[in-house]
Amino acid sequence: MYSKTNLSRIAAGALAAASLLASTAAFAGEVTVWCWDPNFNVAIMKEAAARYSAKHPETTFNIVDFAKADVEQKLQTALSSGTTDALPDIVLIEDYGAQKYLQSFPGAFAELSSKVDFSGFAPYKVQLMTMDGAVYGMPFDSGVTGLYYRKDYLEQAGFKPEDMQDLTWDRFIEIGKQVEAKTGKKMLGLDVNDAGFIRILMQSAGGWYFDKDGNLSIQKNAALKAALETEQKILQANIHKPAAGWTEWVATFTSGDVATVTTGVWITGTVKAQADQSGKWGVAPIPKLNVEGASHASNLGGSSWYVTASSAEKDEAIDFLNEVYAKDVDFYQKILTERGAVGSLMAARNGPAYSEADPFFGGEKVWQNFSDWLAKVPAVNYGVFTNEVDTAVTAHLPSLGQGAPIDDVLKAVDSQAQGQIQ
């Protein structure tokens, strides 16, 4: 390890010397990447690395996979202790946590604004990694949301695909009641111990737990209030099938027990895994809240790549991300087809995979639609404490079903969140 430290110093020195000699210096280092899902971001990063190495054979990659919580733990420890030797060159960070790392460890991540053209990416993805006007990451997978619905159930209840466009949540609930009356199926699966649904609704109206300046915003948050009201209406109308935990929630729609699913685009693979339901599904934009700034586009989850500022291979790592993730449209076709990954580069929609009509969805061009919505996802400030506030919200969701007044719920969430943050 001693020798590796020295080596990387020598490499850094050599790089600096080389760049003095020629402006187009050839790189010759190993780029280390940390990420977490062997079948998803690890596999995608390997594909990206292979593409870059094909053009730049002198660059090698060391892609290390840890569990997501493990990556966060390692990153936190190395950054807190100021031990930059132990950091990778590129690390994957979940979008909800991005500001936490950027603001808690200023200077730890390389600023990319001057090296990458961010105008080609979905604006909300760029916004979440921006601090003081500078952009610090490379946008990766998006969780742009859609309303997946069973055409067959809705048709039985008397609704056509046209009726599913441009909905409000109130209309959605009305349709839900009729679907249950005519087909006996529930409208959606809902886990009252998970705030994901609230986050989708809140962001669709441009709101978050924090205001634009990153201050906690709960009691006067119109978007959050409308989201909670909507969940309460759904619970009271009893058009939902309750689910305890992720696997039960997934089972509500894979088993055909519910008529719709509102979630991130990454669920597509799971929906399509039920081959016998082919042709029965459609995807519409999600319904709208009845507040100012409401839209039909939102996001759930997603993550992005960050280059560590102390990395000896920093320039090489940035060049790599820029060349593949910011420019290579063909790469985005491949990861969509093979891994079901929807990236954040808008130009990707012009490729063949994005243009295809999907027979599973009755020939709809779903990827073009998702790409349209991707551009419209409202940008919000995820702040430093999204996970902490989310815990506070989750704790009070069950009281919605018991008819608790929304203002009381907001008050309780606020006080718990204040406690968690301090």
Place this chain on the structure above:
Amino acid sequence: MNVSRRATTVLQYAFLGTAAFLSIFPFIWMAISSTNKSIDIISGRTGIGDAFGTNVANFFSQVDVPLVFWNSTKLAVLATLLTIVVSSLAGYGFEMFRSKARDRIYALVLLTLMVPFAALMIPLFMMMARSGLINTHIAIMLPTIASAFIIFYFRQSTKAFQTELRDAAKVDGLKEWQIFLYIYVPVMRSTYAAAFVIVFMTNWNNYLWPLIVLQSNETKTITLVVSSLASAYYPDYGVVMIGTILATLPTLLVFFVMQRQFVQGMLGSVK
């Protein structure tokens, strides 16, 4: 009288049976799950399936099994031997050598038991990084070798060691290290065995510290590999189950081999 005694027996067996079931059930379910496909495991299938071969094949294709096991075994065995040598010497010393400072030092050692590892992690990490030991197995072993708990355990057990044995050996002209090696160690056999089981399990299952220190695929241990398999967005639980079974087997093996000595050691008997 007879009836109440019988009732007591029934109650005892019912209690023990429940406890045994609760301890063994996760293992049984793990074994059953390893024969099922991921999707059947999620839906809670309790029957034996036919996917065992596929799961094993997938596990072996996704994980460099020999390397991972070599890393884990090397770490666990070396760290255990070193811990036992160092900590048993310390336990012996604390009990045998009388001095005024002894109990104060001993209290300090015990005090370290109360500091949670999370609080030590960052300073330790900085020490290892400054010494250039990040991503080495040595960095994982070093902080575990002087184990306050094992020192405590050896000192308590040494109280049962008859000092007459030591005095007699001294009269016979044995040096202190000879007394330790030829008399103390054989007499304390079962204490050593119990300590071995405890320390081996701790080291084999060690997770947080290796996770912080290790940086590359080549140095990872089995616990890290299983954790990484289980945290995918759509984990293949069949493969995860094979991983947990393989990760559990060595500790089970060590325990069963040393079970008799372990129980004796825990009872603190000296023969």
